[in-house]
Amino acid sequence: MRLLAFSDVHHNLMAVRKLRAQEENSFDAIVVAGDIGSNSAPDFFKILSTFKCPILYVYGNWDHELTYKSSFGRNCHLIHSNMVQIGKLSFTGFSGCPTNWGMNPIYGKLHRQIEADNADVIAALKNDIPSISKTRRTKAYQKYIAQRQLAKSEALRLNRQGVSNAMREAGTDPQKCIIITHERLSRLSQELPGTLLHIFGHIHKYSDHTFKGTRYIDVAALDRPRPDVGNYATIEIDSRLEVEAKCIPLAQ
Numbered sequence: 636m637r638l639l640a641f642s643d644v645h646h647n648l649m650a651v652r653k654l655r656a657q658e659e660n661s662f663d664a665i666v667v668a669g670d671i672g673s674n675s676a677p678d679f680f681k682i683l684s685t686f687k688c689p690i691l692y693v694y695g696n697w698d699h700e701l702t703y704k705s706s707f708g709r710n711c712h713l714i715h716s717n718m719v720q721i722g723k724l725s726f727t728g729f730s731g732c733p734t735n736w737g738m739n740p741i742y743g744k745l746h747r748q749i750e751a752d753n754a755d756v757i758a759a760l761k762n763d764i765p766s767i768s769k770t771r772r773t774k775a776y777q778k779y780i781a782q783r784q785l786a787k788s789e790a791l792r793l794n795r796q797g798v799s800n801a802m803r804e805a806g807t808d809p810q811k812c813i814i815i816t817h818e819r820l821s822r823l824s825q826e827l828p829g830t831l832l833h834i835f836g837h838i839h840k841y842s843d844h845t846f847k848g849t850r851y852i853d854v855a856a857l858d859r860p861r862p863d864v865g866n867y868a869t870i871e872i873d874s875r876l877e878v879e880a881k882c883i884p885l886a887q
């Protein structure tokens with residue numbers, strides 16, 4: 636099993652074209668750990684679709700305008716608490732992150748509930764422009780703001796739970812499971828001990844380390860390439876995990 640993994644393109648389609656030109660058609664799957672850039676997504680997936688393998692992706696905060704029903708082609712699979720099986724490996728994870736959950740359905744549901752609970756405050760903010768500063772001093776307004784803040788971390792908790800549930804329901808062996816998210820998942824060793832590999836991005840650097848049997852690989856340097864570090868990775872998964880980090884020279 637050979638994977639190509641990268642993240643945080645931030646509309647930089649030139650980097651993706653270079654990456655494509657540099658690589659052979661030799662992957663079993665491509666993993667994209669979010670922050671494609673909402674408007675660039677159709678072109679981005681068009682380039683990647685020239686690889687003849689499935690593309691597994693999650694959304695990040697830069698993808699907040701993309702719906703969870705968009706289809707970028709039959710080979711492209713949005714990862715969102717679902718399981719995708721490729722060979723002997725299972726892929727799961729979730730889309731969106733607390734920086735901006737965008738259209739994440741779990742966050743959307745929480746958000747709608749808060750809007751309904753605070754309809755009076757929202758109406759006062761909209762309609763009563765001369766006394767907006769007065770509204771902002773009310774307890775009801777403070778409560779509304781506090782609820783909106785809390786919804787971000789609650790969405791994270793529920794999305795994490797969605798991944799655990801999906802793995803449990805599918806009877807997935809964590810040692811054959813790859814978890815993809817935009818932001819690194821903390822406490823993974825407690826919730827899903829023995830997970831084979833966690834691929835993520837968001838913090839713009841390349842890093843690769845192992846903790847309690849799980850390999851953590853941050854592949855988020857594509858938009859800010861440095862010659863001394865990799866900005867995408869090819870990952871061989873057999874009895875052991877071999878990672879080759881690569882760099883795209885963006886200088887002309």
Ligand SMILES: [Mn+2]
Pocket residue numbers: 670695696697817837838
């Ligand atoms: Mn990000």
